[in-house]
Amino acid sequence: MKKSIKNSRTHSAFDQSCKNMALLLLCSLGMVGCGEALSPKPFIFDMTRINLDGSVNDGSDPTKKPWACVLDNQTGLIWEVKTTEAGLQNINNTYSWYDSDQITNGGWAGTPKGGVCVGSACDTESYIKAFNSKKFCGYNDWYLPSRFELNTIVDSSVSFPGPTLASAYFPESKAGSYWTDTTFKTRRASAWVWRFDHGSDYVEEKSGALSVRLTHATSLKPAANKAAK
Numbered sequence: 103m104k105k106s107i108k109n110s111r112t113h114s115a116f117d118q119s120c121k122n123m124a125l126l127l128l129c130s131l132g133m134v135g136c137g138e139a140l141s142p143k144p145f146i147f148d149m150t151r152i153n154l155d156g157s158v159n160d161g162s163d164p165t166k167k168p169w170a171c172v173l174d175n176q177t178g179l180i181w182e183v184k185t186t187e188a189g190l191q192n193i194n195n196t197y198s199w200y201d202s203d204q205i206t207n208g209g210w211a212g213t214p215k216g217g218v219c220v221g222s223a224c225d226t227e228s229y230i231k232a233f234n235s236k237k238f239c240g241y242n243d244w245y246l247p248s249r250f251e252l253n254t255i256v257d258s259s260v261s262f263p264g265p266t267l268a269s270a271y272f273p274e275s276k277a278g279s280y281w282t283d284t285t286f287k288t289r290r291a292s293a294w295v296w297r298f299d300h301g302s303d304y305v306e307e308k309s310g311a312l313s314v315r316l317t318h319a320t321s322l323k324p325a326a327n328k329a330a331k
Contacts, residue, residue, distance in 0.1 A: 145257065147268040148175045156240030171239040172271045173320075177254050179247075180239065180318040184274040190221030190232055193276045199293050199308035200225035201283070208285025208293070212308035226281055229314055244316040249284040249294040249303060251317060256301045266301035278313040279306070 151159035151169035159169040173180045184193040198216025201207035217224030222232035226246055234242045260266040264277035277299040286292040286305045295306045306312065 145259065147255075147257070147271065149173060149268070149271045150175060151271065152180065152239050154239060168273050171318075174254065177251075178320050179251060179254065180241070180320060181255060181272075182233070182238065182244065182316045183272060184276070184315065186274055188220055190229075190236070192220060193274050193313075195219035195221070195229075195313070196224065196311040197229050197281070197314050198225045198311055199281050199306075200227045202227060206283070208287075208290050210285065210290035210308065212291075212293075216309050217311040224311070226314055230316065233316055239318075241318045244318050246281060246283040246314065247317040249282045249296075252280060252282050252296045252315070253303070256296060256298070258301050260301065262300055264299040264301065266298045276313065280313045280315050281306075 150173040151161075152171040152173055153159045154170040159167075161167075168185070169183060171180050171183055182191070185191045186193055196217035197219060198213040200212040200214045200216070202211055204211075212225070214225045215223045215228070219229070222228045230244060230246060233244050238244065255267060255272075257266045257268050265272075265275040266277070267275040269275055275298070277297075279295045279297045282294045282296065282303075284294040286294060289305070291309075292305045292307050294303055295312060296303045
């Protein structure tokens with residue numbers, strides 16, 4: 103079952119944006135001093151690198167680079183790390199949005215096999231099935247993240263053209279657009295997408311061919327030598 107997380111980081115970013123707007127207005131009126139108060143501080147990511155077998159990657163074994171996944175120690179979400187090698191996880195693979203389950207597809211299944219990829223049929227449902235069959239990092243319940251979940255790995259301190267990801271944990275970073283599982287309520291044939299060049303979200307037709315980064319939810323942190331399962 104998919105696990106939801108609190109969107110505290112999203113609210114925090116929104117609150118900071120409101121504060122900055124207020125300061126800018128007061129500054130222009132000469133009511134407060136200007137300067138560093140309007141300079142946003144970059145978010146500090148706290149993540150653990152995890153190998154394909156679920157063990158923690160401490161950097162001591164050069165054969166296990168890059169790592170296969172990362173655990174966000176603040177949200178409990180584990181994220182897929184893409185590769186530049188040809189195959190299922192290649193960073194350049196694209197997929198159309200497709201979910202045949204009427205309970206979870208927001209009232210519109212989307213488009214099957216609408217992307218360009220290797221290793222699976224090129225839609226989100228097929229990619230999830232193929233990925234889970236491999237039990238990456240020891241898990242077989244990976245899923246397409248929600249709009250709020252994908253926002254938690256956006257590094258807003260990185261300017262255009264990005265990629266707005268923490269490169270220390272996502273070395274294969276691509277400034278592309280990534281699907282979320284969240285259907286746009288006023289047009290069910292569309293879904294929310296995060297773009298990692300500007301670090302912002304927008305709505306795209308489900309027939310579009312975009313990137314995918316899967317996640318796994320856990321409330322536990324990895325042990326000294328083994329990721330939580």
